[in-house]
Amino acid sequence: MPYADIRVLATLFQALARPSEAIAVNHTRFYHLGLALWGKSIFGNNPLTAAEYEAVLDLSDSLFDAMEQWGWAPRDLWDAQGFVWVTCKEKPDMDGGRDADRVRDHALKTYIEPARARGDDRVSIRCGDVHSALGLSAAHANVCQALRGQKFQKMAGTGVPTYTGPDNSSTTTFTYELGGASLERTDGPAPTNLILYGPPGTGKTYATAAEAVKLCDGEAPDGRAALMARYRELETEKRIVFVTFHQNYDYETFVEGLRPETGASDAEGASAGFRLEPRPGIFREICALAEQARTRSAPSSGSISYDFSGRRFWKMGQGAIGSEDDVYDAAIANNYIALGWGGSIDWSPERFASFDAIKAEWLEQNPDDPTPSNWTQTWPFRSEMKVGDIVIVPYGNTAFRAIAEVTGEYRYEPSAEGYYAHRRDVRWLLTLDEPLPLDTIVEGNFTMRTLYALAKKRVNLPALGRLIAGDSDTPAETGSVATPEQFVLVIDEINRANISKVFGELITLIERDKRLGMGNALTLTLPYSKKRDFGVPANLHIIGTMNTADRSIALLDTALRRRFRFKELAPDETLLPQSSEGIPLRQVLRTINDRIEYLIDREHRVGHAFFIGCEDKDAVDAVMRDKVIPLLQEYFFEDWSRVAAVLGEPKGKGGGFLDCRKIKDPTGEGGEDRESWSVRKTFELDAYRRLVGKPVEDVPAEADELDGAEDEA
Template identity: 55%
Template sequence: MRESDFRAWMQAQGHSLSTQNTQVTDAKRLETHFGDLDEAFDADGFDSIKAELSYSKSDERANRPNPAPFPINGNLYANLSHYRSTLSYYANFRADSDRAGTTFDSDDADKRVLLLDDTGTPHWPVRQVNQQTGNKAFRIRGASNKTEDAEETTDIVEVARALILEGKSVRVLRSNNGRRPYLAYGKQKLTSYEVAAEIAAALGIPRTGSANELLAVRSAQPSTSEEKAPEAAMIKPTNLILYGPPGTGKTYASAAEAVRLCGETAGASRAELMASYAELVEVGRIAFVTFHQNFSYEDFVEGLRPVPIENDEGNAAGFELRPEPGIFQQIASRARFAPLTSGDAPFAISDRGIFKMSLGDASDPDSAWVFEESLVNGYALFGFTDIDWSDPRFEDRGQILREALSKHPEKNFTLQTGPIQSTDVFRNDLDIGDLIIVSKGLSRFRAIGLVEGEYEYAPRASGRYSHRRKVRWLWSDPDGRMASDITPVQFARKTIYPLRKNDVDLGAISALIGQGGGDVTPTAPLPHVLIIDEINRANVSKVFGELITLIEPDKRLGMPNSLTLTLPYSKKTFGVPANLHIIGTMNTADRSIALLDTALRRRFTFREVAPESRLLPEQVDGVPLRRLLDRINDRIEYLIDRDHRIGHAFFMACGSRDEIDRVMSDNVIPLLQEYFFEDWSRIHAVVGDGFIGRRDLAPPPGIEADSRPSWFIRPRFAADAYDRLIAGSEAIPTPDDEYGDAAGGDET
């Protein structure tokens, strides 16, 4: 691997030092198992290596084992994707290098726009040349690098305008109608600037400016008509209930509405819609729950659940009740905080391991250097025993125990002893891409970091803290913040251990990372949707509790009359974000809307999803399907009400008369039995004697009474059953009727 050229190429692309180190580290690990990367690239452009490291979402769902020739801890899909990305980085480097025929010079950057931040660090747009088109592109160092295809003479002025006049970092993208600058990633903390004469003239600003002059230049700029007023940009929460008889497609309609509210394209077909829906569910932007009679507040908002307690040795010591968030609190937490990006890639934390770790004893001033050195040098230092754990055999905790006992026979180490357990976690369980929460005592935390390197042994003269992992620190506060800001559970004394996802507020951690000032930055909050199927089947007042007030559109977070409250179990302050939409469905045949909680009715918009025969084919296999459904529903509405009609969805998949017969016998007639409480005369009135037969039962001997009717569903429907149902006429079947007689009695 051409490491120095690879680093210079990444620097010329504008990647941070931490990204360079991560990619080089991963490339070296790949070389250890696959041989020289340059030889592999010359052979097939990494196709064979990528094929060997292939791992899809379906593989993950099928729990397919690790295909790589080296162990991978944590999420296989994410980590293997990371290694394939490293191969793509190196392939792009080689392709650019082969075309240019030269090595890369990281100083080859356009410095006509020079910017200084409040630390004195220079920033400038990096120039790149598209080897296919010859066009030049510009962007600020460390920002996005998606489509570098902009014209130097026109877009560099727009880049400078955004950087200096608007205080934004920039990436240049190609739009559908031509090239344009695309602004992203928030404001740069710039204190001064210097530009070339032609750029200053084009923008109408001085060539140089201090911090105060920079602010003055910005404040003097007129606002553009394209900027929306805050009121116009405000999210309008949706509380919607889709109601209607069974089989009208309410669940399908809720999926389409959810995809629309998320701002995604539903597609022209049902398959395309459900594919979009599945993607949004997978990333956590849509959640689905079905209410039932036993559903409770503890399931929906939060409740207490028993959780095992472990002592410092890792042994069970009983259990305690801890607050667990319900499905509503979980999606509200995801919706509340803006998603993060690193460069041009999403930075999700939900699929990462999260570990609590101590960096020195916070109460001991003599160990303060551990935390300080870790943050300055971009490492997490671990201090147990001066033994090199680099050998692959130490992937087994048993081998760690044997080695520790051989070096320190006076210690009574076991597999559950803190030093052995913590060493195993630090070396083996902590994976690249995981997050570290650095504790400060048991009730505070002071840093959040992203693991970017494998275990390293770095011996010191003192023999202490000789173990480290490369970490990119995303947020830090030496004074620390209360642990209750991110978890209701007090930290344990263990040096390092994984935190349960249900014990941490991922939204709060995401918000802190977004405020950390690094290259992981927040974007605009995305719409989220909670779908509540059969919303009227639970005790709605009991399930929603105080949410009855919080879900009102004007009471949402960020709205004019926003409200928050303290949850009863976790004691957390809670509010409902405005970008969380709620969709409920209710079957009107199951319970009338009139019985729904009045407070909930006032907070939701109701939209009827009625039977639509026009969505059915006019005729299927000789059966006039649309007229059939209309005639059945007219009779049901006459005999009961419109809430008990039959939905078109029952017949949507029917392609033959046999399939229509099965729907009638398995779905429609059983529903009519429920509707009419086994009053077969009414069922007969709806579908006719082509489907329902009757025989008269004579009174038993010794009882003087009239005969009684006995009804039955015909084993084979009459050939003209559908025509007679639609026409409303009935015929008296003859003994040789084609659909057979019932045993015993006189059939009519």
């Protein structure tokens, strides 16, 4: 059971029995109270001790006396606890806010506003100058992150800054254009909202691969094999995401929704219970990835991909989310990771190199606290973790908020008085304002243990390398404008879902000029997570496909039509060979489509993809029997006379693709005969002759090859 729950249960019944002498300890509220009064937690990383509870009672008695002096007439310590409950709900604003907020405020008032007042076109901010002015310690990475972030861009009314010098260093210099972000981007392709539409079988989904790779890389490789190889690489890096819409697809699945969760979100020893937690959908996840790429520094042309060989990977929490944020903030600011288990014992001496030695020492010094984590977590942190290993800091069990490289051996910090006193120095490779989904870099979810090694096969090395590539020590080219990596969301069958229901209020944010980084950028607050300033990055492109036979584009929401560019992919018989074993394949497809367009409309034509790869008559027969004819049955609602008309069958006879027989009136009342149609098991060449209205001998059997390279699919 988590220590926070132990504190409540250990004191609740005492408070109920002796309300004037005891108080129920709510961990979060009293933690916030300790921060407000002394700048640190009242509690250690341990079950509630007698000394800690005595300190809480002394504080509560003092508060009770103060309330009496104010004339509030408190009845017992429950009233004192009520005061704490109301006033200490939120974490106090320490030292004027987090360092990032101080950095933004200082940069705005010291650099941006004076430059605008002078009428300057641009202004440069050197990371080391801000770091020194605020008296920060080893926090250059934090300063750089704050200065390049979306929040500061919005405060300053600028676009994405350019930068010079090594990233995350004292000499990193950001330059901001003070005219605001232009309506058209100059640091990458303009946002694309594209829908590929056409009848079934015209290669819409097939074509999305080339479109997506071209948007990500600027060009697509020649040849299908090379194209798909690159497509898979981009998928692995999470830069291309594919999703298929259907009738039950909704906002909660696509953007965000509430999902049932049990246990604590980030602490070992989860508490029991059930709750609903906001979880991001696929669209919000790729937006977070794109925004992280848009606002970070892009890798320079001379940078080398990160070498993960010989390194181990670790999951390690840095304080409980919400109640111990000071632990994470201090770790980021001072370039270390800290372990809360292990108490106030210095485990540095060589005699503690073994697991058994740490366990024995802990039990000897703390006989009343046999919590296994005090040795099972301490030993790997002290002895197994090595310099060069990679540490992933979680945000709950399904997201992460930072990545670090271990640079130092285990050390003990006496001044911490046992509160996350066990530390290792690190180099922060990535710190995030908004956590990213865990499956971006790790397969599966985290468990709630504070620290454990991750199997290397679970780690998506290409995606991890892409995320930290921008944080290299290679200087950027002076004056260069870094082009952010591009991301593509492919939505197959986009018209099968209720678009207004799926996109909701975000239908406005996907407009080209409303994207983050554009001149008219808009943001909003999401309904479930209450995340503020959510926007759609300009480096995220959306490609949809739409089967016009399923639903006409005329029925699409007008708001959707206005925000997307539509590109038709029509049946193209020139992608097929002239003939296959005497079957005039191109003419067959053209004739079928002409008749469908006459009897229904052009949106229900048959695509060329049905016949791609048909190298002999048997393959063509199979396509006609198993795909084309069933599709015609659906189109004409089992009106076989129209199916027969499309296939060129004699009226009421069949004989090529279909058989037709007459059925007599079984009642004997003289009713008209009815036609019973069925698909023949085999098709003769004569069937195709009838279909195209051409004698079979006129079709050259030797014309089985494609006319030229231009006819290749």
